[in-house]
Amino acid sequence: MGKPTGFMEVARMENPYRDEEARLRDFDDLHIPQPTDARRAQASRCMNCGVPFCQSDFGCPLHNLIPEWNDLLYRGKEREALERLLQTAPFPEFTGRVCPALCEKACNLESDALTNRDNELYLIETGFEKGWIQPRIPHKRTGKRVAVVGSGPSGLAAADLLNRLGHEVTVIERADRPGGLLMYGIPNMKLPKAVVERRIQLMKAEGVRFLLNTEAKPEIMGEYDAVALCGGAKKPRALNVKGIFAVDYLTAATRAVLTGSEPTINAKGKNVVVVGGGDTGNDCVGTAIRQGCASIIQLEMMPSPPVERLFNNPWPEWPRTLRTDYGQLEAIHRQGSDPRIYETTVRRLLPGAIETVKLKGFDPIPGTEQALPCDLLLIAAGFVGCEETTAATFSVGLNKRGCMMPDDGSHHLRDNLFSAGDMRTGQSLVVRSLADGRAAALEIDRYLKGDAQ
Numbered sequence: 001m002g003k004p005t006g007f008m009e010v011a012r013m014e015n016p017y018r019d020e021e022a023r024l025r026d027f028d029d030l031h032i033p034q035p036t037d038a039r040r041a042q043a044s045r046c047m048n049c050g051v052p053f054c055q056s057d058f059g060c061p062l063h064n065l066i067p068e069w070n071d072l073l074y075r076g077k078e079r080e081a082l083e084r085l086l087q088t089a090p091f092p093e094f095t096g097r098v099c100p101a102l103c104e105k106a107c108n109l110e111s112d113a114l115t116n117r118d119n120e121l122y123l124i125e126t127g128f129e130k131g132w133i134q135p136r137i138p139h140k141r142t143g144k145r146v147a148v149v150g151s152g153p154s155g156l157a158a159a160d161l162l163n164r165l166g167h168e169v170t171v172i173e174r175a176d177r178p179g180g181l182l183m184y185g186i187p188n189m190k191l192p193k194a195v196v197e198r199r200i201q202l203m204k205a206e207g208v209r210f211l212l213n214t215e216a217k218p219e220i221m222g223e224y225d226a227v228a229l230c231g232g233a234k235k236p237r238a239l240n241v242k243g244i245f246a247v248d249y250l251t252a253a254t255r256a257v258l259t260g261s262e263p264t265i266n267a268k269g270k271n272v273v274v275v276g277g278g279d280t281g282n283d284c285v286g287t288a289i290r291q292g293c294a295s296i297i298q299l300e301m302m303p304s305p306p307v308e309r310l311f312n313n314p315w316p317e318w319p320r321t322l323r324t325d326y327g328q329l330e331a332i333h334r335q336g337s338d339p340r341i342y343e344t345t346v347r348r349l350l351p352g353a354i355e356t357v358k359l360k361g362f363d364p365i366p367g368t369e370q371a372l373p374c375d376l377l378l379i380a381a382g383f384v385g386c387e388e389t390t391a392a393t394f395s396v397g398l399n400k401r402g403c404m405m406p407d408d409g410s411h412h413l414r415d416n417l418f419s420a421g422d423m424r425t426g427q428s429l430v431v432r433s434l435a436d437g438r439a440a441a442l443e444i445d446r447y448l449k450g451d452a453q
């Protein structure tokens with residue numbers, strides 16, 4: 001284990017945010033990385049519990065070997081720690097930045113948990129910096145060809161593992177840049193796009209082919225030995241009023257950052273209302289403030305969550321408690337108050353404004369209507385499954401959640417067709433998509449070897 005008394009001697013310390021004023025002037029990384037000594041001290045806090053819940057089903061979906069790499073990091077064996085991490089984690093540079101760290105919420109130290117996410121990020125970035133991360137080209141090729149449709153985290157994870165297993169992999173992506181929501185969804189300040197691009201270059205050097213600006217056609221089932229549909233689940237939940245969907249807004253914002261141009265949907269000088277109090281809504285808040293909006297409000301239908309865990313939400317479950325994320329903190333800094341208004345929804349559009357109404361449950365409370373200034377209405381009210389086009393093209397039926405999960409819970413749809421990631425499970429998390437992409441790759445590998453027929 002790390003240091004037996006480490007957790008009593010060293011306080012938990014996450015990578016701090018950059019100062020609000022500084023970070024609101026750009027779209028650069030939110031956090032300031034900490035030096036080696038601080039990282040080793042944080043790793044020393046791991047108690048190597050008899051039952052490490054951090055790597056159980058309550059914790060990391062990749063089942064990362066957390067106590068093992070924390071111990072190695074504490075002992076200054078960064079390279080060995082990184083190797084141990086890479087046994088289960090395909091892209092720690094993504095999860096180390098955007099993972100909500102389910103492992104930390106399941107840590108025995110509870111609110112004083114280890115800083116696994118920051119430790120993981122330190123290990124992989126040190127690996128890149130020191131040149132330890134080099135293309136790993138398979139020694140032997142199997143001669144089997146696999147097409148992966150979609151280059152989000154699930155597609156990349158499936159492609160990465162299938163390539164390592166010796167298959168010839170082609171990723172087919174309809175967008176102009178690879179990465180799925182890692183590229184066009186999660187804002188640059190949370191996940192700099194140069195980090196996504198660096199991994200794509202590495203995968204190319206390892207032999208994975210990327211076809212961009214390409215819509216997958218069903219003929220590929222005849223051209224390849226297996227096909228994995230990893231097209232995501234971005235179909236937005238619509239409202240009774242017209243607004244701009246969050247992913248369209250965030251995509252335009254990232255495109256503008258990458259090309260140095262004005263965004264095609266711009267919050268500059270506008271009163272912005274975001275409908276949806278979740279993480280996507282928070283990303284819209286952070287982006288709109290950076291673009292120079294005049295004001296920002298976030299509407300949430302549900303009541304404010306409790307500050308502490310309720311009795312029916314015990315450790316090590318994910319805590320359903322109030323979180324104030326970076327965008328909301330930035331709004332508080334700019335406007336002096338939390339942008340979130342709870343138990344409220346939008347009723348109709350007015351000239352330069354919207355009419356809101358308070359809710360009891362899901363029912364509007366008469367007489368609580370209010371006009372709020374609004375020049376840009378962003379809808380971040382969740383997702384209702386995958387787009388029907390890919391399902392129709394490949395003649396795949398969707399389940400009640402609008403996804404492609406086969407009844408037997410596997411990844412195998414029919415013949416040589418498989419699905420993975422959000423397209424199979426519904427909108428989820430990067431870490432879950434990575435785990436699902438890897439699980440699909442193993443199933444495809446067994447199929448290609450003839451084990452599953």
Ligand SMILES: Cc1cc2nc3c(=O)[nH]c(=O)nc-3n(C[C@H](O)[C@H](O)[C@H](O)COP(=O)(O)OP(=O)(O)OC[C@H]3O[C@@H](n4cnc5c(N)ncnc54)[C@H](O)[C@@H]3O)c2cc1C
Nearest residue numbers: 150152153154174180181216231232421422428429430433
């Ligand atoms: C705004 C936003 C912020 C988020 N932030 C976080 C976060 O901070 N942390 C976190 O853990 N999770 C976050 N998530 C969730 C996470 O991004 C997703 O769960 C994850 O990206 C899903 O990965 P995926 O590979 O299944 O699909 P996606 O990332 O959606 O990728 C699917 C890809 O498939 C392509 N595609 C679809 N159909 C076709 C076709 N027919 N032909 C060719 N290409 C096709 C699409 O263009 C897309 O590039 C966020 C989600 C959103 C919307």
Ligand code: SF4
Nearest residue numbers: 060095099102103117
């Ligand atoms: S991927 Fe997420 S849950 Fe897993 S170890 Fe890293 S931060 Fe924790």
